[in-house]
Amino acid sequence: MTDHFDTLLDQMTLAEQVQLLSGADFWSVNAPDRLGLGTLRVTDGPNGARGGGSLVGGVTAAAFPVGIALGATWDPDLAHEIGTALAAEVKSKGAHMLLAPTVNLHRSVTNGRNFECYAEDPELTAALTVGYIRGLQSQGIAATIKHFAGNESEIERTTINSDVDERSLRELYLRPFEAAVKDAGTWGIMSSYNKLNGTYTAENAWLLTKVLRDEWGYDGIVMSDWFGSRSTKPTMDAGLDLEMPGPTRDRGDTLVQAVEAGAVDAATVRRAARNMLVLMDRTGALRDLRPHHEVADDRPATRALIRRAGAAATVLLQNDGILPLAPQGTLAVIGPNAKTARIMGGGSAQLNPHYSVAPWDALLDRMGGDALTYAPGCTNHRWEPLLTGDFEVAYRPKDQPDADPVHTTTTNGAEMFIIPPIGDGTLSPSDVQVTLTGTYTPTDSGTHRVGITATGPCAVYLDDALIVDGRDWQKGRTFFEEGCDEVVGTIDLTAGQTYAVRITVTARSGDNLQFTALRAGIGKPMGDAEIAAAATAAAQADRAVVFVGRSGEWDTEGSDLEDITLPGRQDDLIAAVAAANPNTVVVLQTGGPVEMPWAGDVAAILQAWYPGQEAGHAVADVLFGDAEPGGRLPQTFPAKWSDNPTQSQDRQVYPGLDGTVRYAEGLLIGYRHYDRHGITPLFPFGHGLSYTQFALSDLSVTANDTGASVTLTVTNTGDRTGTTVAQIYVSEDAPQVPRPDKELEGFAKLSLDAGEARTVTIPLDHRAFAYWDQDTQGWRVDAGTFTIHAGLSATDLQAHAQIALENWTGAA
CATH class of the missing domain: 2.60.120.260 (Galactose-binding domain-like)
Known part of the structure; x- marks a missing residue:
């Protein structure tokens, strides 16, 4: 059956079809002028739409919470809202496609790009991914889910070979991409730089064709990461549609000649060109002949959404009752992140924000200058402070x-x-x-x-x-x-x-x-005198809030962290302030876990991540109780770096050796690792306190034709409205193959009034009980009993129920 895409392709020469398969410049793809077709423009994301300029400066844009912050919300509906708002941002930059979301898993605690990814768990990541993509594409803007696949570290990322067994790939690392294709219908996928089991992903036919298109039924485009395509015939035959950026390196005349010489099939070019035309049609780029124009669209509704999302992402790690803060009294505001707005991570996700609100600014607005004192205490920069002017x-x-x-x-x-x-x-x-x-x-x-x-x-x-x-x-x-x-x-x-x-x-x-x-x-370096001055300020105030953490200099694309201690002398600063004033609150801004040797000495700890341009307002909203600390940890915080899943005497496991990083831990990443090895984390996956209390009860589970249905009651037992996340984990009681002790398979985020009880039902399909059977190349449930655990974190499991299931098999 011929459609208008076939008609267009019939009108194109081979060279014109090939023109669609590589960038014209850094951010665009030109269709043939002769046919009156438009230009497809892309922009970096995922926490904003930077536009078509450099990574530094350019037209301003809205800065949203980063990926791990969105992961901490455990809220797919909020992800949908953010995706919808980002579509408007993309349009303001004259683009049609957002290079987002980033959905690689938190395999290690030191990956420089963990801040950009959602979680250590595939099901949480998948749910947020689907919400984000559906919101974005509902407005006609294409998502480009990335990086497909095996990019869980930034060390030698452009050349490293990720050695991952197929079962771990299927159950963990491919899961968010599968959901993006099957449940969200993503229009774009970006291949990663690395090799996967010996073959660059941009040349990996098993990944890009067998799994992605043949098994999952994908009908969008696959583009390379920037300069991540290294060949002509191998990438074309594998299923890489688009080489970026332009001007072309391995396509253009080289590809035309390869077709004419019989090295590449003309049908392969036509199929890829058709994929590009379909994408351009979906996004409106095919007939978009407007000159490229970018504007700074600073919307009040977007400001409000970012502020609300920042609070929803903030995790209350511990609290002796000091929070929420009373508005009366004096406050010592201390630390290197107090007067600097840490709003985003580094690398290609960074942008030029419309504005940024530092915590000091928000506290000054709320309390006035007479109630506040300030002391920086120490620095936390990786590089010397930027020369401005x-x-x-x-x-x-x-x-x-x-x-x-x-x-x-x-x-x-x-x-x-x-x-x-x-x-x-x-x-x-x-x-x-x-x-x-x-x-x-x-x-x-x-x-x-x-x-x-x-x-x-x-x-x-x-x-x-x-x-x-x-x-x-x-x-x-x-x-x-x-x-x-x-x-x-x-x-x-x-x-x-x-x-x-x-x-x-x-x-x-x-x-x-x-x-x-x-x-x-x-x-100018700081030393003992500045820490002493901070301690003095704390001693003279009723309460102290210490703003510490990292920045986009540390949490950045292209570089992993060397450990998870706070940079510089921040641990010394917190210890000195806590010794001077027991009413000390620590606000952390990092893209992942840190060691906290002072945790037992402070009154409360908030993890605020990088919450976007409204950072200070979002943190102040939570500190004073105007907003609930809505976040729950999307990544386990170990007590010490050596507890993490990739810690090994074998350097090939991490950070990699001789060009290969071997995922020897298999399925045991994140909380699965801590469960299996009996390691008590500092703060577990899923953890987060509220300003009220919750209890779970009446757990029941019933088998059905699609798997099972879980029902439980969640009650707010406190005296104020609050939010919580009911988490459902599944264990197989007598597994015939090695399996994690438990796996997250469902969750529900709830807001309940004081005293309110609500019954929720969470469906679990067969895949929630299944494992990947390498022998049959499909999904399998072995007949037997399973235990359903309901809790408020991976270690706070309050209710349990059993269910018996029959054998079940499913296709990939």
């Missing part, structure tokens, strides 16, 4: 560093991510020397540290004196593993004196990704 930028050919600039521009702040085109496009980002000139005026006298990271040889001069010499460049862990580690120099500066700053960077060809980037900073 206006800089002139000159671009020259790198082999002519003394020539007149071929292009000049300005930038606000010494941070740049340079992608083509530069000026008129004659100069490539890999063939350029970049010089920034500006000034710096310190506010304090004394020794300052000056640092720079860059993707090529670099240097920083103050008043023409060489302060930082990075010209002997060595590759490190910045800029997606294409940049050096920070090179630092020191200089004594005088407060109020203005110094001339000159920064130079010479481009080099990237090993895997092609761009030029730099970041320079300057800061």
Whole structure:
């Protein structure tokens, strides 16, 4: 049967069909002009829509809570709302497709991109994924679920081979993608950089064709991650539709010639081109001939949604009754995150927000200046604080560093991510020397540290004196593993004196990704005196709130953490403040777990993640009880780093060795690991306190044709309205194959008035009881008994029931 896509394809030459299969530039795909077709434009996500500019600066955009924060909400309906709002953001940037959501699992506690992913559990991740995609695509904007598959670490991520057994893939790592296809109907999927069981995912026919299209029935497109496609015939034959970004490297004329030589079947090109046309039609891009235009659309409704979602994500880890705070009395506001709004992680998810609200700003609005005192106490930066101000930028050919600039521009702040085109496009980002000139005026006298990271040889001069010499460049862990580690120099500066700053960077060809980037900073170190001053401030106030954690410098794409201790001297700061004032509340902002040696010494702990542009307001809403701490942990917080599932004497298990990372723990990630090995976590998966109390009762389970149905009653036994998450875990009593002790298979988020009881029913299909049978290549339930556990966390299981099931098998 011929449709209008076949008609279009019949009108296209081979070269025009091939044109659809690679980017025209960094963010767009052009259909053939001759046929009057439009351009498909994509934008990075998932916690906003940055638009078509660089990773730094550009048109402002709304910054939503990051992935792990959304995971902490345990609320698919809220994910749907956020997806719907993000569609409007994408449209404001003149785009048709959002590169989101990110749904890889929290295999380790140190993955630099855990902040961008939802959870350690596949079912929680799948439920949120479906909500997010349905909301986004309900407005005609395509989702691009990523990274498919096996990208659970940022170490050597562009080349590493993820060695994962098929059962673990099917039951864990592929599950969110399967739900995105079967339940949400996603229109886009992005392949990961890494190899999966020996083959790059962009060339992996088992993954992209057998599983994705033949078994799951996927009818959307598969695109590469940026520069993640390395070949012509292997990617085409495997089922990779779109190579990004443009201009093309392995398609274009090369693909045309491969077809003409018989190396690639013309039908393969036509099938991929058809997939692209269907996507463009679904999103309206096929007939969208409007000039590209981006606007900053700062909507009141979006502001309100972000603030509400930030509070819904905030997890109350412990509380001796100090929270919610009484509005009266004095408050010492302490810590490196108090006056800095930590709203997002680093990497391709970052954007230029409309605004950002720091905790200090929100507390000042609420309590007034007379009730507050402030002390930073210490720093927590990974790199020296960014050099801000206006800089002139000159671009020259790198082999002519003394020539007149071929292009000049300005930038606000010494941070740049340079992608083509530069000026008129004659100069490539890999063939350029970049010089920034500006000034710096310190506010304090004394020794300052000056640092720079860059993707090529670099240097920083103050008043023409060489302060930082990075010209002997060595590759490190910045800029997606294409940049050096920070090179630092020191200089004594005088407060109020203005110094001339000159920064130079010479481009080099990237090993895997092609761009030029730099970041320079300057800061005055803190020491014992600042911690002592913070303790004094705490002692003189009725209560102290310490804002600590990490930032997008630590929680970032392209670099894993080295441990889970708080950076710098933050542990010392908390200990000193708690010793000075027992009424101390700690507010953590991190993209994952941290060790807390001071947990027993503080009155309360809130985990606020990176909640988006309304960060300060969302945290204040929870601190004062205007909003319930609605979050529950989507990742287990171990007591110490060595307790986590990937800790091993075998470096191939983590961080990887000789080009391979081996998922030796199999199914035992997250809470499954702690269960099996009898390890007590600091805070378990699913944990989160309320400002009221809840009880579960009347648990029953009934078998039916589709699996089973679980019914239970949830009662608010406290004296105020609150939210909780009823969690359902399943155990097989006498498994015939090794299985985790229990697995999350259902949940319900509820808001109940004081004294209210509500009965909820949670369906469990056959898959909730099944395992992947490698021999039959399908899903299997063995006849026997299963125990259903109902609880408020993975360790707070309050009710149990048994059910007997018959044999069942299901296709992939």
